[in-house]
Amino acid sequence: MAEGLVFDVALILVLGLGAQWAAWRWQIPAIVLLSVAGIIAGPATGVLDPRADFGQLLQPAIAVAVAVILFEGGMGLDVKSLRGVATAVRRLVIVGAPVAWALGAAAAHYLGGLSWPVAIVFGGILVVTGPTVIAPMLRQARLSQRPAAVLRWEGIVNDPLGALFAVLAYEVVLHLQADAPLAGIAGSLALGVGIALALGVALGWSCAQAFQRGWVPEFLKAPVLLGVILASFALANMVYEEAGLLAVTALGMTVGNSRIAALDELRRFKEYVTTVLVSSVFVVLTATLTWADVTALTWQHAAFVVAILVAVRPLSVLASTLGTETTWRERALVGWIAPRGIVAVAVSGLFAGKLVAAGYEDAALLVPLAFAIVFATVVAHGFSIRALARALGLVSTARPGILVVGASRWTTGFAKALQDLEVPVIVADNDWYRLGLARRDGVPAYFGEVLSEVTEHHLEFNAFGHVVAATPNDAYNTLVCTDLAPEIGRANVYQTGSPAGEDNPRRPSFTIGGRTLLRSGADLDDLDRRLAAGWSFQKTRLTEEYDFDRYLEARSPDAEIILVLRESGRIVFATARDRPKASPGDTILTFVPPEERKLREDRRKQDSAARAEAAARAAET
Numbered sequence: 001m002a003e004g005l006v007f008d009v010a011l012i013l014v015l016g017l018g019a020q021w022a023a024w025r026w027q028i029p030a031i032v033l034l035s036v037a038g039i040i041a042g043p044a045t046g047v048l049d050p051r052a053d054f055g056q057l058l059q060p061a062i063a064v065a066v067a068v069i070l071f072e073g074g075m076g077l078d079v080k081s082l083r084g085v086a087t088a089v090r091r092l093v094i095v096g097a098p099v100a101w102a103l104g105a106a107a108a109h110y111l112g113g114l115s116w117p118v119a120i121v122f123g124g125i126l127v128v129t130g131p132t133v134i135a136p137m138l139r140q141a142r143l144s145q146r147p148a149a150v151l152r153w154e155g156i157v158n159d160p161l162g163a164l165f166a167v168l169a170y171e172v173v174l175h176l177q178a179d180a181p182l183a184g185i186a187g188s189l190a191l192g193v194g195i196a197l198a199l200g201v202a203l204g205w206s207c208a209q210a211f212q213r214g215w216v217p218e219f220l221k222a223p224v225l226l227g228v229i230l231a232s233f234a235l236a237n238m239v240y241e242e243a244g245l246l247a248v249t250a251l252g253m254t255v256g257n258s259r260i261a262a263l264d265e266l267r268r269f270k271e272y273v274t275t276v277l278v279s280s281v282f283v284v285l286t287a288t289l290t291w292a293d294v295t296a297l298t299w300q301h302a303a304f305v306v307a308i309l310v311a312v313r314p315l316s317v318l319a320s321t322l323g324t325e326t327t328w329r330e331r332a333l334v335g336w337i338a339p340r341g342i343v344a345v346a347v348s349g350l351f352a353g354k355l356v357a358a359g360y361e362d363a364a365l366l367v368p369l370a371f372a373i374v375f376a377t378v379v380a381h382g383f384s385i386r387a388l389a390r391a392l393g394l395v396s397t398a399r400p401g402i403l404v405v406g407a408s409r410w411t412t413g414f415a416k417a418l419q420d421l422e423v424p425v426i427v428a429d430n431d432w433y434r435l436g437l438a439r440r441d442g443v444p445a446y447f448g449e450v451l452s453e454v455t456e457h458h459l460e461f462n463a464f465g466h467v468v469a470a471t472p473n474d475a476y477n478t479l480v481c482t483d484l485a486p487e488i489g490r491a492n493v494y495q496t497g498s499p500a501g502e503d504n505p506r507r508p509s510f511t512i513g514g515r516t517l518l519r520s521g522a523d524l525d526d527l528d529r530r531l532a533a534g535w536s537f538q539k540t541r542l543t544e545e546y547d548f549d550r551y552l553e554a555r556s557p558d559a560e561i562i563l564v565l566r567e568s569g570r571i572v573f574a575t576a577r578d579r580p581k582a583s584p585g586d587t588i589l590t591f592v593p594p595e596e597r598k599l600r601e602d603r604r605k606q607d608s609a610a611r612a613e614a615a616a617r618a619a620e621t
Contacts, residue, residue, distance in 0.1 A: 066346045406470040494573055542587070
């Protein structure tokens with residue numbers, strides 16, 4: 001028995017994380033592969049039967065996983081950022097979410113055939129438009145900034161909001177079933193919600209205080225926080241049934257908006273845990289499906305799914321965006337795109353079992369219906385977002401840019417060379433005087449500290465494909481690359497070399513920081529000195545006649561390849577460990593010494609003279 005459970009747990013983890021990796025590798029929605037993995041392991045082969053294998057442990061395990069997932073969603077709710085977003089986002093939450101709840105519940109009852117109590121709970125769950133699904137779609141579609149911001153922030157806010165609606169609806173259903181008076185229901189509900197929110201806020205504040213005052217060592221912060229999440233969930237459920245989901249959401253919001261020095265590390269740890277739980281829960285819930293569950297879905301349920309896509313979402317968006325600054329094109333796009341994800345399925349799985357136990361047999365359809373809606377929205381929205389955005393003129397035409405941290409003569413020249421290559425670039429620095437170099441040369445500049453919270457709300461980091469930290473302070477460059485690596489990608493952050501050299505044992509550990517820019521690993525002072533001595537930036541486009549080998553033969557041995565701009569638009573930087581190769585059609589940006597520039601000018605003059613002589617001879621004949 002024990003060996004069988006160990007095998008099941010290992011299989012679930014392997015399938016879930018394997019599907020996540022394959023989805024990242026092939027750039028397709030993870031939900032699709034997670035569902036395929038669960039179906040193959042469950043109903044298709046029978047290798048995994050979660051109900052039989054886990055028995056009574058299944059529902060509590062799903063509940064705990066959902067609690068941690070919702071905590072992570074609450075932790076991502078930055079109140080400062082929310083204040084700064086467009087009015088459309090606030091109204092999508094304040095007006096659009098309740099409208100979507102009401103319309104979704106009505107569609108579930110009249111079209112889906114669900115009883116009113118089950119339909120109301122399900123309508124609340126369907127408000128969720130999870131960021132785990134919308135974020136990859138936005139990266140794929142490359143929308144212009146405003147509609148992308150609206151969709152991204154709506155997903156972040158609605159993730160815990162949908163669970164909140166479902167909890168409220170579930171509590172009302174239980175009280176109505178017990179024939180409680182309406183006044184008593186309202187009072188009990190208000191008391192339960194108040195206790196849950198107070199408990200979550202109190203525990204979150206206590207955690208933040210303990211972390212800030214140094215009462216918890218660094219190596220225990222993440223484990224202690226995980227323990228507090230589970231304790232909050234259990235205590236709130238003991239006081240009021242299913243209030244635990246509200247408590248952990250409030251806990252996450254409190255911790256996420258507190259001034260904890262290790263907040264980024266805690267967020268990262270929670271993201272890792274959430275990825276494991278999300279993958280596992282989705283595989284488990286998919287494996288619990290049977291062919292009977294699938295065949296129980298009828299044309300009524302298909303009509304309900306269609307109504308969610310083409311009626312409920314557009315109407316709720318229209319109601320919430322009238323009178324705002326959004327254009328009709330943006331409304332059309334936002335009104336179509338609302339993919340549901342793993343959280344919707346997980347919360348459906350949690351409440352389906354509870355509603356069936358309470359006597360609502362039709363609640364058994366919640367998980368199959370949730371899967372149907374997830375599949376329909378992911379496929380329909382995932383495959384249409386790019387085409388629709390292009391048709392509406394809402395696709396960002398700019399290629400992913402480069403953020404250069406540190407203003408100097410060399411970085412300004414580098415940024416100008418990137419502009420000549422039509423690569424978007426911004427130079428950021430916290431010194432207004434140093435930024436004057438970039439401003440005078442017409443290079444886009446950002447004045448501020450890139451590591452501050454304020455910058456997160458003013459610089460759209462999604463617009464950058466690479467970061468180059470090039471300040472005189474090697475430790476600061478390392479800090480910038482370490483901080484931005486999770487956002488930009490570890491392989492896409494670069495820093496200029498250390499004045500002490502690559503092998504200096506006093507350098508920051510190789511486990512942090514970015515990749516060292518340039519084959520020589522030159523530091524910024526060295527690069528500035530070279531520029532003052534006459535070095536310059538040079539771009540060379542390769543052709544079939546003038547290929548990479550001929551380029552290498554012609555260039556000075558001291559010349560430094562900075563990057564290769566592929567014909568496809570992809571950028572590959574040269575580092576201390578790797579020198580990129582180039583093909584015909586690619587453009588190479590090189591930092592060259594003055595003698596090479598003079599040599600090229602002489603060759604150009606010789607070529608011009610030869611052409612003139614050939615033309616003269618042709619004229620004589």
